[in-house]
Amino acid sequence: xxxxxxxxxxxxxxxxxxxxxxxxxxxxxxxxxxxxxxxxxxxxxxxxxxxxxxxxxxxxxxxxxxxxxxxxxxxxxxxxxxxxxxxxxxxxxxxxxxxxxxxxxxxxxxxxxxxxxxxxxxxxxxxxxxxxxxxxxxxxxxxxxxxxxxxxxxxxxxxxxxxxxxxxxxxxxxxxxxxxxxxxxxxxxxxxxxxxxxxxxxxxxxxxxxxxxxxxxxxxxxxxxxxxxxxxxxxxxxxxxxxxxxxxxxxxxxxxxxxxxxxxxxxxxxxxxxxxxxxxxxxxxxxxxxxxxxxxxxxxxxxxxxxxxxxxxx
Amino acid sequence: xxxxxxxxxxxxxxxxxxxxxxxxxxxxxxxxxxxxxxxxxxxxxxxxxxxxxxxxxxxxxxxxxxxxxxxxxxxxxxxxxxxxxxxxxxxxxxxxxxxxxxxxxxxxxxxxxxxxxxxxxxxxxxxxxxxxxxxxxxxxxxxxxxxxxxxxxxxxxxxxxxxxxxxxxxxxxxxxxxxxxxxxxxxxxxxxxxxxxxxxxxxxxxxxxxxxxxxxxxxxxxxxxxxxxxxxxxxxxxxxxxxxxxxxxxxxxxxxxxxxxxxxxxxxxxxxxxxxxxxxxxxxxxxxxxxxxxxxxxxxxxxxxxxxxxxxxxxxxxxxxxxxxxxxxxxxxxxxxxxxxxxxxxxxxxxxxxxxxxxxxxxxxxxxxxxxxxxxxxxxxxxxxxxxxxxxxxxxxxxxxxxxxxxxxxxxxxxxxxxxxxxxxxxxxxxxxxxxxxxxxxxxxxxxxxxxxxxxxxxxxxxxxxxxxxxxxxxxxxxxxxxxxxxxxxxxxxxxxxxxxxxxxxxxxxxxx
Numbered sequence: 001x002x003x004x005x006x007x008x009x010x011x012x013x014x015x016x017x018x019x020x021x022x023x024x025x026x027x028x029x030x031x032x033x034x035x036x037x038x039x040x041x042x043x044x045x046x047x048x049x050x051x052x053x054x055x056x057x058x059x060x061x062x063x064x065x066x067x068x069x070x071x072x073x074x075x076x077x078x079x080x081x082x083x084x085x086x087x088x089x090x091x092x093x094x095x096x097x098x099x100x101x102x103x104x105x106x107x108x109x110x111x112x113x114x115x116x117x118x119x120x121x122x123x124x125x126x127x128x129x130x131x132x133x134x135x136x137x138x139x140x141x142x143x144x145x146x147x148x149x150x151x152x153x154x155x156x157x158x159x160x161x162x163x164x165x166x167x168x169x170x171x172x173x174x175x176x177x178x179x180x181x182x183x184x185x186x187x188x189x190x191x192x193x194x195x196x197x198x199x200x201x202x203x204x205x206x207x208x209x210x211x212x213x214x215x216x217x218x219x220x221x222x223x224x225x226x227x228x229x230x231x232x233x234x235x236x237x238x239x240x241x242x243x244x245x246x247x248x249x250x251x252x253x254x255x256x257x258x259x260x261x262x263x264x265x266x267x268x269x270x271x272x273x274x275x276x277x278x279x280x281x282x283x284x285x286x287x288x289x290x291x292x293x294x295x296x297x298x299x300x301x302x303x304x305x306x307x308x309x310x311x312x313x314x
Numbered sequence: 315x316x317x318x319x320x321x322x323x324x325x326x327x328x329x330x331x332x333x334x335x336x337x338x339x340x341x342x343x344x345x346x347x348x349x350x351x352x353x354x355x356x357x358x359x360x361x362x363x364x365x366x367x368x369x370x371x372x373x374x375x376x377x378x379x380x381x382x383x384x385x386x387x388x389x390x391x392x393x394x395x396x397x398x399x400x401x402x403x404x405x406x407x408x409x410x411x412x413x414x415x416x417x418x419x420x421x422x423x424x425x426x427x428x429x430x431x432x433x434x435x436x437x438x439x440x441x442x443x444x445x446x447x448x449x450x451x452x453x454x455x456x457x458x459x460x461x462x463x464x465x466x467x468x469x470x471x472x473x474x475x476x477x478x479x480x481x482x483x484x485x486x487x488x489x490x491x492x493x494x495x496x497x498x499x500x501x502x503x504x505x506x507x508x509x510x511x512x513x514x515x516x517x518x519x520x521x522x523x524x525x526x527x528x529x530x531x532x533x534x535x536x537x538x539x540x541x542x543x544x545x546x547x548x549x550x551x552x553x554x555x556x557x558x559x560x561x562x563x564x565x566x567x568x569x570x571x572x573x574x575x576x577x578x579x580x581x582x583x584x585x586x587x588x589x590x591x592x593x594x595x596x597x598x599x600x601x602x603x604x605x606x607x608x609x610x611x612x613x614x615x616x617x618x619x620x621x622x623x624x625x626x627x628x629x630x631x632x633x634x635x636x637x638x639x640x641x642x643x644x645x646x647x648x649x650x651x652x653x654x655x656x657x658x659x660x661x662x663x664x665x666x667x668x669x670x671x672x673x674x675x676x677x678x679x680x681x682x683x684x685x686x687x688x689x690x691x692x693x694x695x696x697x698x699x700x701x702x703x704x705x706x707x708x709x710x711x712x713x714x715x716x717x718x719x720x721x722x723x724x725x726x727x728x729x730x731x732x733x734x735x736x737x738x739x740x741x742x743x744x745x746x747x748x749x750x751x752x753x754x755x756x757x758x759x760x761x762x763x764x765x766x767x768x769x770x771x772x773x774x775x776x777x778x779x780x781x782x783x784x785x786x787x788x789x790x791x792x793x794x795x796x797x798x799x800x801x802x803x804x805x806x807x808x809x810x811x812x813x814x815x816x817x818x819x820x821x822x823x824x825x826x827x
Contacts, residue, residue, distance in 0.1 A: 019580070020652045022371040022452040031654040032613040035594040039667045039708065063642035064654070067607055068599035149443045156442045172440065177466055177691045179473040179798045180784045181613070182705055186793025200454050202445045212367065288401045 023209055030057075030197040031064040032181060033160055037142045037195050038064075038071055040185045044142040044195075045102070045135075048074035048093075050086035051260035052217055053146030053198055055093075056206055059215055060197060061144075062097065073100040075143070077131045079123040080107045081239060081263040089218040104134035121243070124262040128313050132168040135192055142185065142193050150202040151290070160199050166190035168312030203258075203290050204283055211276040222279065223256045223271045234267025258283075258290040370580050371452050375471035375478050375504070377460040377495040382481040383512045387550035388444060388457055391572065394557040397446035441467045450576045460491055465724060465758040468495065469689045469798060472502035473784070477578055479508045479571075480531075484517045484547075488530045494724045496531070500538035501687065501722075501760065501805040503780055506578050507535065509545040510571060514563065515552050521565040538727070539808055542578075546571050587651075589617030589625070590774065590782045591671040592707035597656050609640055609656035610665055612708070615781030617673070619657060620648040624674035627665050628772045633674045634659040651781070668709030670772045670782065679773045684713070684765040686776070687722070687806045688787065688799035690755040697754060702765070702796065706785040709771055715787070717764035718755055722806045729810040732761075755797070762806055763799065775802030 020028065037044050046061060048054045061070045076090060094101045106123050109115045109130045118125070135143060149156045159175050161183040176184055185193050198206070210217065228235035228251065229244040235255055236243050243264065244250060255268035256279070273279040283290075376384055392398045444455040456471030458464065472478060478499040482492050499507055509531050517523045528545035535543045546555055547563050548571055554560035555570045569577065597609040619625075623636045638658040639646040649655045657671065665671075672678055684704065690696060696718060704713040721730045755761045765787070776783030787797040 019370065021367060022369050022447075023367070025371040025652060028613055028652055028654040032594070035611055035613075035654070036708070039595045064611070065595075065597060066642040066656075067601075067604045067640075068597050069601075150445045153442075156444065157440045175440070176795045177470045177798065179470050179786070180781075181474075182784060182786050182798075184705065184786060184788060184793065184795050186703075186788060188792060200443065200445070202447075202452075204447075205452070208367075 026201055030060045033197040034061055034064040036183050041142040043140050044072040045075045045140040046144040048076050050090040057146050073102055075102045077104045077127045079262040083220055085220050086218045086260055104130040106130050122264045124265050128311050132312050142195055144195050146198055147196045148198050148201050160196055161185050162194040164192050170310050207280045220257045223254050223274050225254050227252055239263045369451050372580055373454045373474050373476050375456040375475035377458045377468045383550045384481050390550045390556050392446050395446040441471050466691045468498045472498050472504050475504050477506040478504045481510050481512050484511050484513045487527050490725050497724045497727055500540050507540050507543045511547050512550050514547045515549040519562045587616040588676050589619050589673050590615040593669045594708050609658050611656040613654045614651050616651045618650040625671045626674045628670045629770050632663045634661040680770045681773050682767045682770050686799045686801040687804040688763050688797040690759045690797045692796040693757050695754040695756045703788040703790050704785055707782050712768040714766045716766050718761050720762040722760040773801050776800035
């Protein structure tokens with residue numbers, strides 16, 4: 001038996017019964033990170049947008065603490081420009097797992113003058129202030145985010161445990177070296193730590209994990225027909241946030257979303273993928289990164305994400 | 315005494331126990347147990363889903379500067395494995411053009427410089443993580459700058475790496491920087507090293523040049539105790555032997571760089587070592603369904619745990635028997651290194667975060683005097699007698715820095731012995747001026763320390779237990795990470811001159827060497 005195996009395999013280590021597959025290894029690492037947070041912090045919270053990365057994070061949290069309940073609340077920063085399918089998904093999920101949901105509304109921050117609307121109608125950058133205010137008022141000391149290092153080059157240098165000062169700011173030069181799996185979450189009062197359990201996952205890993213685990217997603221991740229209009233090379237959906245302008249024409253297309261964010265700056269892509277398997281085939285063949293394809297805010301400049309991160313963005 | 319060189323046992327001769335659940339017959343075989351079941355019936359299996367489900371993860375590190383062609387090599391790996399997408403490439407094209415380069419030229423090095431300061435200065439400052447994959451493996455690459463002032467970043471990248479790529483310019487051969495990178499890899503116990511002899515196109519693919527550099531490096535690596543080194547002649551710029559085999563090196567019959575990354579053993583036999591399970595959290599649901607459930611959750615750092623095993627809880631020394639290994643997906647009979655599990659024990663013991671579960675009856679070192687090698691990561695110098703926190707495994711204990719008695723120069727690979735006086739009662743710890751620490755360690759320095767711990771903890775040799783033998787020194791005032799360390803003898807001890815007295819031999823003996 002072993003002779004045959006040895007003869008056909010150039011990688012003997014791959015035959016060890018104890019081997020972990022890549023997804024096993026990523027899952028185990030993420031669970032380890034979440035348990036470290038539960039062990040080291042008083043009031044963690046998980047940022048939950050109803051996007052696929054936050055959904056995978058929640059799934060991992062359920063695995064990490066089973067058979068106990070997820071020991072932290074969810075926080076959603078609501079721009080007011082939501083996809084209704086996503087809000088529906090969010091509420092059903094909270095209900096199903098008996099979770100506590102904190103919602104920070106960008107609209108509230110606009111109403112009381114903490115932030116003001118931008119001329120382009122995008123509320124994505126406006127999320128930072130209500131996010132930081134929610135962290136402060138709830139005294140959250142660890143905030144799980146679904147950010148991945150493969151998303152963007154400023155994120156490629158992000159730590160798993162990322163220290164934020166009392167203004168929520170990220171200073172790349174103040175980041176602690178992160179060695180082995182020894183995450184240092186110590187912080188001074190008023191500071192908090194952003195934690196990225198999916199740091200080492202890629203977009204394709206997330207999709208393959210969704211497939212493997214049979215995780216349900218909001219329907220807008222799969223191909224559907226929708227009225228859209230073209231702006232900056234992306235398909236945007238009309239909504240109260242302001243689109244389309246007079247010179248932009250609505251048309252009905254078959255599309256899906258690769259990312260889920262503020263409607264004003266999250267674009268759809270042409271797609272016929274109606275199943276996870278089809279989405280995976282499409283992502284694997286894509287020639288554009290998900291942010292490049294679907295996020296207007298990241299196109300603003302080469303350092304757009306770095307600048308927003310410094311200010312305390314996700 | 316220097317530590318004995320570690321000898322690697324290859325897995326080829328080890329008998330293979332097949333387990334239907336975890337052991338596909340070949341690395342590319344379709345796995346019926348782990349592959350997807352969620353695709354609707356009749357739908358085609360997603361692109362390579364089965365192969366993907368079986369593939370492994372390899373963590374690797376590279377160190378070097380643009381001069382070595384390191385960024386070009388990484389760019390080549392990303393590009394040739396189709397991990398660079400069109401919008402990233404066009405961003406690099408724009409950035410290349412903005413620097414006044416000729417039209418159409420693409421500086422692949424720009425793919426890897428993430429932060430504004432790095433692009434402006436054209437240097438890499440921080441560790442960046444890159445992702446690429448093939449049908450057989452997925453890779454997490456820690457890309458670290460190679461200059462001596464960034465030793466801490468090299469150490470960071472190497473700490474999790476199973477393989478280090480060391481780059482040499484074929485025209486220049488082994489340089490100080492090459493030796494520095496090899497030294498850091500050896501210090502951090504990276505199991506495999508790949509020497510990429512780059513820019514072979516500039517020496518006309520001359521075999522003699524390659525052989526001479528490879529022999530030079532091998533001799534040097536042997537002195538460092540690096541267990542597994544493979545040299546590959548490449549041209550990152552032209553792509554020779556990076557992903558595809560070169561027709562210009564007919565004299566070379568070894569694997570390409572990527573082929574080696576795809577086949578080098580990943581597991582490093584951690585599953586065969588004694589069990590180490592650091593407890594992260596205690597799971598107590600206290601629900602109607604699980605009123606009395608009590609499980610100890612953690613990721614197995616080394617070894618294998620099985621139901622029925624007798625385990626000892628450290629540091630308390632209490633023993634019990636494993637009654638269950640739980641996961642969300644169902645109970646397991648056994649679980650090995652790398653897996654996150656929750657273990658239940660037969661007896662109600664006082665077990666909490668920071669404890670470590672080990673096999674009952676195996677030798678362990680429990681102590682309050684930690685001797686090890688640290689890399690100093692902070693701009694504040696070390697101060698003898700200062701109060702610290704030591705983070706080891708999942709435990710944090712108060713501690714005093716008692717001694718810094720040797721320093722390793724990573725450029726010359728020499729060890730300088732310092733006056734190893736126990737200054738516990740002599741130094742004013744509140745005086746943090748550099749004058750108060752004549753023998754202290756500054757940023758990027760590597761030295762041997764002795765730290766007194768407030769309570770006994772499990773002290774595993776890093777050389778044997780890379781997972782539990784690592785520690786951090788943390789500033790209790792602001793929480794910053796001051797140093798990263800490895801318990802027990804390391805490369806530093808291997809390179810250190812014989813001590814004049816034999817007092818150092820005591821802790822070596824105590825550590826079970």
